[in-house]
Amino acid sequence: MSTMAATPHTPLEEQLSRLPLRERKKLRTRVTIRRTTYRLITEQGYEATTVEQIAEASEVSPSTVFRYFPTKEDIVLADAYDPVIATSLRARPAGESPLESLRAVLAEALAKSLAHESAELVERTRLLVEVPAVRARMSETMSVTSRLLADVLAERTGRDPDDLDLRILIATVLGALCEVTLHWGEHGCRDDLVALVHRALDRLAGGLRL
Structure with a gap:
């Protein structure tokens, strides 16, 4: 056996x-x-x-x-996902667009968090909604994630990590993820978070016309 x-x-x-x-x-x-x-x-x-x-x-x-x-806010916001996301992003198919690669790895990370650390994710989101200091610190620390993703996408696309279009793409995706998370928390964390992320990125891919 x-x-x-x-x-x-x-x-x-x-x-x-x-x-x-x-x-x-x-x-x-x-x-x-x-x-x-x-x-x-x-x-x-x-x-x-x-x-x-x-x-x-x-x-x-x-x-x-x-x-x-x-800071205390950093304890609340810390998780184990940035290195995992970077590794997953490097492993995406070579011909895949940067937006679809980001969609895949971010959705996968959220699904894992919901499966294995759902209580922490809900509590973190509640604090983001309710505590201005946590929300402000998240905006500050998002630059670290942005730089990590820029470095990986630069490797994949041959662009400079400081390429403006690359920075705009990453900032837009992370900004959408932030707003989706806040929306999820403001509505009691009841909706399908991964589905909300896909909905937001579908809108970005389609040009975001209201």
Whole structure:
């Protein structure tokens, strides 16, 4: 009787499987801090949750928390998807348009998040809707994701990562993703999030005429 080796399914497992021991420990610490933060926020609210409380409950020092996350908002917004998205984007078919490649990898990442981390995704979205500081920080940190995607798409298309058309495409797609997420949260996270993303990108592909 043949056996098959277990394969990683979640973004965390996918990253851990490729990392040396030291880096695995760092990633596990990040994940512990993030999950502890969500638990404390759920129990006592965002404003009442301090970095000192997060550190104590995570069994690390406040300086360790700040080493991994410069602000409390960064803890809320952090996830394991950017490296996974970059890897998936590099693996898309060579002749596929950048928009369709982005659609495929973003929809896949959201589907995995809904399957494996739905409670965290819903809580993060609720905080995006309700806490202005979290929403503002998301806008600031989106530039990191934008640069990562620009580098990968530049490799695939032969363009410069600073190409204006490339930057506009990525900014438009990420902006649409942000608005879809906020819409989803404002309506109780009840709709099919992946379907909403496809709807938004269909509109972009069609020229977005109202």
